[in-house]
Amino acid sequence: VDDENFDVVVVGAGPAGEVCAGRLAEAGKRVALVESELVGGECSYYACMPSKALLRAGQVLAEAARVPGAAQALSGKLDVRALLERRDQIIHGLKDDDQLTWLRERGIELVRGHGSIVSERVVQADDRRLHARSAVVIATGSCATLPPIPGLAEANPWTNRQASTAEAIPGSLLILGGGAVGVEMASAYVSLGTRVTLIENLPRLIAGEEEQASALVCESLRNLGVEVLLGMRATAVRRAEQDGPITLELADSRLLKADQLLLAVGRTPRTENLGLELLGLEPGEPIEVDERMRTPGHDWLYAVGDVNGRVLLTHMGKYQARLAADQILGRPTALCSDGRLSPRVIFTEPQVAAVGHTLKSAREAGLNVRAVDRPTGANAGASFVGHGTPGAARMVVDEDRRVIVGATFTGVEVAEWLHAATIAVIGEVPIERLWHAVPSFPTRSEVWLGLLEEYGL
Numbered sequence: 001v002d003d004e005n006f007d008v009v010v011v012g013a014g015p016a017g018e019v020c021a022g023r024l025a026e027a028g029k030r031v032a033l034v035e036s037e038l039v040g041g042e043c044s045y046y047a048c049m050p051s052k053a054l055l056r057a058g059q060v061l062a063e064a065a066r067v068p069g070a071a072q073a074l075s076g077k078l079d080v081r082a083l084l085e086r087r088d089q090i091i092h093g094l095k096d097d098d099q100l101t102w103l104r105e106r107g108i109e110l111v112r113g114h115g116s117i118v119s120e121r122v123v124q125a126d127d128r129r130l131h132a133r134s135a136v137v138i139a140t141g142s143c144a145t146l147p148p149i150p151g152l153a154e155a156n157p158w159t160n161r162q163a164s165t166a167e168a169i170p171g172s173l174l175i176l177g178g179g180a181v182g183v184e185m186a187s188a189y190v191s192l193g194t195r196v197t198l199i200e201n202l203p204r205l206i207a208g209e210e211e212q213a214s215a216l217v218c219e220s221l222r223n224l225g226v227e228v229l230l231g232m233r234a235t236a237v238r239r240a241e242q243d244g245p246i247t248l249e250l251a252d253s254r255l256l257k258a259d260q261l262l263l264a265v266g267r268t269p270r271t272e273n274l275g276l277e278l279l280g281l282e283p284g285e286p287i288e289v290d291e292r293m294r295t296p297g298h299d300w301l302y303a304v305g306d307v308n309g310r311v312l313l314t315h316m317g318k319y320q321a322r323l324a325a326d327q328i329l330g331r332p333t334a335l336c337s338d339g340r341l342s343p344r345v346i347f348t349e350p351q352v353a354a355v356g357h358t359l360k361s362a363r364e365a366g367l368n369v370r371a372v373d374r375p376t377g378a379n380a381g382a383s384f385v386g387h388g389t390p391g392a393a394r395m396v397v398d399e400d401r402r403v404i405v406g407a408t409f410t411g412v413e414v415a416e417w418l419h420a421a422t423i424a425v426i427g428e429v430p431i432e433r434l435w436h437a438v439p440s441f442p443t444r445s446e447v448w449l450g451l452l453e454e455y456g457l
């Protein structure tokens, strides 16, 4: 075993680990970054990036079909082979060579292997023993949760990994779970020609978002041909042969049969085999952290990204990574955006872009709030983009502080609207001041004007 010394050892080179390592190295720290699979993590190869690549072609085609002049130029159908090739380019053919230059430029030492803590500030990565002078940062991410349904594990279901990298499109697909991953994959696969059935335990899809967003996404998926079963529990799974058809039994005894079954019922932090038990922490559970991403009781140990279970989104993991790096560098900033305040986008058609509270979560948090609603298609800009498509915008205003505490936009191509709302929510811009932030004509951002007028300004 070679003993090697670094300032910081980061375990896991997903977006959170990479950003943390990069910020520390740019500030002159000697950093080791340990990765057991691909530099870039789940996000780059099996999650955010390939899923958006699978969704994009169908959405562009649908938008072109709504624009007279462009619609007439369309002939034929979506080219699945070309779409999959583009997806493969986006995920770099599951190779991480391109990422390595970025690490090299910053002088970060990449250590290939499985990292685990062997004692305070010491990480074992295969046959290398890495000593950290100041801190160890855990950024090992998460993997798909396998719920305890009889027969499920033996049936070898798809997780996000197979769904995002599939080389052949199944004729039929059952999707268990109607959260962000479930609805995005349903949207993608139905556009590729798969017969999709989406099964959700709760009474509505994307249940953490505004009800009108859930309803619009559900209606749109049904219109696209997805069979959506709400309030329905899966009780058993059967698959006679490895690659044969799969049968799902529901609580009402109904049997559903398809070529594949995709699990999208949540994520499990990757904290097994990390040596956490040596520190009195529970393997398999998220690593609890404080507002500065430190693990209570172990001032040298940080956890950023999915592994701490706070907000399972790439941009929030990267934000946490910057906070952790700054703390290690002795220039601490406390967490201002977290949990419900996080911006989030679901890239279905229509998209759901939200930041801060929903009306329900604001009330549950004890805030004195009022919500105002406007359709997203009711201004001049909407004559050109997403024409004739349904959509809804909601702003939730804290009546005591006169600031926006939440905004949700549901509609075609609304993802890029979100940052204006994020600035208003996180910046706590007084609502009277927002009245002077005039949106350009004819952009769809005039929805802001509509919302403020509706509020009574």
Ligand SMILES: Cc1cc2nc3c(=O)[nH]c(=O)nc-3n(C[C@H](O)[C@H](O)[C@H](O)COP(=O)(O)OP(=O)(O)OC[C@H]3O[C@@H](n4cnc5c(N)ncnc54)[C@H](O)[C@@H]3O)c2cc1C
Binding pocket: 011, 012, 013, 014, 015, 016, 017, 034, 035, 036, 037, 038, 039, 040, 041, 042, 043, 044, 046, 047, 048, 049, 051, 113, 114, 115, 116, 139, 140, 141, 142, 160, 164, 181, 270, 273, 274, 304, 305, 306, 307, 311, 312, 313, 314, 315, 316, 317
């Ligand atoms: C289908 C899908 C779509 C998604 N779409 C979006 C989206 O559009 N936008 C968004 O913001 N979020 C999205 N997410 C969530 C996003 O993928 C995660 O929040 C993000 O990947 C978390 O980043 P991370 O760095 O914490 O972990 P990960 O990306 O999971 O990376 C962790 C890395 O650590 C490595 N590792 C694990 N254990 C060890 C070990 N012991 N030693 C060495 N290395 C180890 C892993 O190999 C991996 O490379 C999506 C998720 C899914 C499943």
